[in-house]
Amino acid sequence: MKMNKTFFIFASGLILFFLMVCSPLYAAEKEIKIGVLYPLSGAAATIGRDLQKAAEWTAEELVNNKKPDIDLLMTKWGGIPNLGGAKIKLIFADHRGEPDRGADLAKRLIEDDKVVGLMGAYHSSVTKTVSAVAERYQVPMINDSSTSPDLTRRGFKWFWRCTPHDEFFTKDLFELLKGLSEGKVKGVKTIPKDQLKNLAYACENTEWGSSVGKVIETYAKEYGFNVVKGILYDSKSPDLTSEARALIAAKPDCMLFASYLSDSILMIRTLKGMKASPNFFWGQNAGFEMADFPKTLGADINGVLTRTVFIAKIAKVKRIAGQINELYKKKYGDDVTGATGRSIVGVQTWAYVLNRAGSTDKKAIQKACNDINIPGYELVMPWDGVKFDATGQNILGKGLIGQYQWKEGKNELEIIYPFDLATANMIYPFPGWK
Amino acid sequence: METLRDAFDFRDFSKPEKVGFVIFTLFLLVFPWLGAGSFVKAVVIQFLLFSLFGMGWNTIGGYGGQVELGKAQYVGIGAYTVALAMVWWKIPFWVSMPIGVLIALGYSFIIGYPLFRLKGHYFAIATICTSLVLQDIFINWKLVGAAKGIELPIHEHPDFLYMQFKSDTYYFYFIMALFYVAIFYMNWFRKSKLGYQLRMIKEDEEAAESLGIDARWCKIKAYSIASAFVAVGGGFLAVYNLYIDPYSVMDLDLSIKIALMAMLGGAGSMWGPIIGSAFLVPLDRFLGSWLGAHKGLIGVDFMIYSALIMIVSAYQPRGIWGIIEQFRKR
Structure with missing residues (x-):
């Protein structure tokens, strides 16, 4: 018995030694x-x-x-x-x-x-x-x-x-809102600015969310909108009832969010439970554009907008994006998102x-x-x-705004902004909960 | 003079403890030269930092027997004082750190005075609340950077005044020095009048009071000492990470970690917090580093980490030091 044990330890040591010595040889390629x-x-x-x-x-x-x-x-x-x-x-x-x-x-x-x-x-x-x-x-x-x-x-x-x-992205949001009031958005008649004027935001309260909140306030002033309510909340919070209630109580025309995944899902569900009815729902990507967001919420997010940098539908205007998305989807089953x-x-x-x-x-x-x-x-x-400028920021990047549209039992993320890349008519106002 | 003699007098410890302490000290002295990578160095720095926090917590939580779960607020006060003083007025670390400690001391007296009217669970809950309230204030207080936190300017060249070095070795020796100051202080503290009074209060508060001990005042003093300890660590965190926000220096997680390490190591013993930190910090960091990025092993590091904590606490509620003593008695 003792012999077996000694042999076992010796053999394991030997194997380990060979693995350690041999593995660099296999990894010799630079x-x-x-x-x-x-x-x-x-x-x-x-x-x-x-x-x-x-x-x-x-x-x-x-x-x-x-x-x-x-x-x-x-x-x-x-x-x-x-x-x-x-x-x-x-x-x-x-x-x-x-x-x-x-x-x-x-x-x-x-x-x-x-x-x-x-x-x-x-x-x-x-x-x-x-x-x-x-x-x-x-x-x-x-x-x-x-x-x-x-x-x-x-x-x-x-x-x-x-x-x-976020300044680029938030500017896109305000360009879209401005476009709505000027009749530039595909499939939507000119909306009087009064119907869009009051904004409320709820952003998660770390560095990212709070800076989004700040940028929204800055641009709202610049573009002539009112921020009627601004909330910073804890994204790990198990309950967002009071935040949702505060948003609804402010009676905004547009609700804007900066949320990670679990809190974005919780927020939408809570707002649905309270039958929130703004004209316009927008999320600053992160949670709003992850594959699990439409998967989990299904038809509930019909009409919800998210800013992003990639939407699978871009394949219609950019061939390479379609090729890469197809390959990626084949391997992992999900479309490429703005984050990935x-x-x-x-x-x-x-x-x-x-x-x-x-x-x-x-x-x-x-x-x-x-x-x-x-x-x-x-x-x-x-x-x-x-191409990076002197500060290290890429100056050639740009954002997209997509809208989830429930078609034939599944969510399609359609491009709404920039207007010249739009792939579908925008659903406006937010159609309410199913 | 007597205080100093008490601080350096380790005669009442057993021989294995003294030998262990000397070997450990020698090891720490040569550690940066043993060829360890910077991640290992960073882990040892975290260990020393949490030992410092734990020793502080041990005064009120261990010797005083009060379940204190709000130490993160004082880490925050220390860290924010150093960071803000450096960003706003370019005040060197060596000036701002003691100021941070003084603010923490003052604040702890203000908080401690009403807090120690409470006992047991109510006290524990109240400590959590005060810490959370302060964190919430900092999350929303624009003047101090709110949720975005504060970034310390990076100096191009090493700067001793502002505690900015390229190599972690300097940070290591600095935190090690603080760690030893804390050990000598604790060695004095456990033999001091306050130390004995606290242990008496822990055993039987009413009996202690009947002997003329002002229990509440003793607890407030210990609470403030603990706060000063963690504020020093907080100041160090600010210059070490060069970025702080209310989540990294004032979170409830941090408060619980500080208490957990001291409790798991052995609350109320001299070496307990150090052993607890030596056990939990490397466990957490190395497990996270080895297993965290592996596919198919999501959460395994958390499972191992929590299972070990449960095993230790189920086996010996007095922590690892309790287990060691149990074996020594056999």
Whole structure:
């Protein structure tokens, strides 16, 4: 018996040793490591896992392996050409939405995993601490999906952001409202401004939501609207009854939200229970555009609008978006969304930057980020491209506003804004609850 | 002088404890040079920070026996004072940190005075409430950054005055120094008059009062000492993370973590909070780092973490230190 035990320990040790020695040999092909921080557990885990899938899929399917039937330059590469065909390897870390954990993990990725750069971190608050670590260690960080305007106003030299920020998006909302009162919206007659004038917002109360609230107030003033109620609420709260009641009591024409997934679902259900009846429902993406949002709420969200950066219907006007969406859907069963689309663009940007730098040297990557100009036709998004200004903000990105429309037993997200890309008539006013 | 002698006098500890303490100290001294990566360093920094918090909590929660679940508000006060002083007036850390501690002390007296009219569960609930109220105020208070929090300016070159370094090694030695100050203070505290009074109050408050101890005043003093401890840690957090918001420094989760670590390690013992923190901080961080990003293992790290807490508390309610003592007595 004792002999068996000794043998077992010895054999296990031997196997472990061989695994340790042999694994680097198999991994001899040159790899470029990029650290990606997402909330993979905790309240935002559903979103985080979707982002992880999208990023991983992009690295594997669009960058590392050739896909000649897709009309993208990078799918002919099979690795980064200027780095001898090196493959991108994403190393994920789960920050749970906690800024201090994000900072610690960023250090792990930089010093222990020796990544050449960072991507993430979805939550603007975590992006703040992670980018501070990147700045301190002078490691490039390309942010794919945090939209707090402040992030690119800190004078950082090692931080770039692909996505447009909340000021761009909120401006789009007010352009849409203005368009409604000027008769520019497809399928809707001119609406007197009086029917749209009073706005109420409920935003989750962390860095992101509160900055959305602030931007809404600024633009409301600029465009001549009234904010009759503004609420900041806790997105982890198990009950939003009092918030919903306060919104309804203000009798707004338009209800505006900045919510993560679980709270957006809870908010809609609570408002439905109270038979809220505004003319216009709009969500600042995040929860409102996740695949689980229409899946869970079904016909209840017929007429709800969400700002986003990607809608599957964009395939009608952009062929490459359709090709990529089809491939993605085949693998995971869901359409690409604004959030996952930005992860795809994040990895795409990293690939172009590395190719332009032609080296993994930090300074070369920094220079490449400052000089990069990716044309719009190379991206899955309906953007004009990726080009960073002196603050690190992409100036060629733009937003979309989509509307959920219940057709033949399922939700279709139709493009409503920009007006020239509209794919369906807008449902106005909000038709009420089924 | 006598105070200093008491602080450095470890004679009443058993030999294994003294040997363990010396080895642990030597280990900490050379730790940054052992080739550990920066994540491990960051975890050890978190361990020392939570030990500091735990030792503070131990004065009122352990020796005083009061279930205090609102320590995060003082972490917040310490952190916000340092951050705001630096952003608004460019006041160096070494000036703003003591100011933060003084504000925390003052605030704790104001809060503690009415709070200690309550006992038992009511006291525990009230501590949670005061902390949540302060957090809510900070979430909505635009002057202090509201929910967006405050970002500290990054200095291009290391700056000792503002505690900005590129390498975590400096932060490590700084928090280690604070940690040892706390240990010596606690060593004095447990032998001080207040320490004995608190233990008496914990055993039987009425009997203590019949002996002339002003129980409420003693508890307020211990509560304030605890608050000062965590405010120091809060100030450190601000310069270490360079960004604070009401969620990261004032959350209920943080209050519970502080109490949990001290309780699980062994409340009311000298080493309990340190052991609790040495057990829970690495467990949480390493499990999260190893398992958190794995597909198909969602939540496994949480399960292991909570299962271990349950096992320890079911086996020995006096915590890990209780288990160690149980084995020593055999």
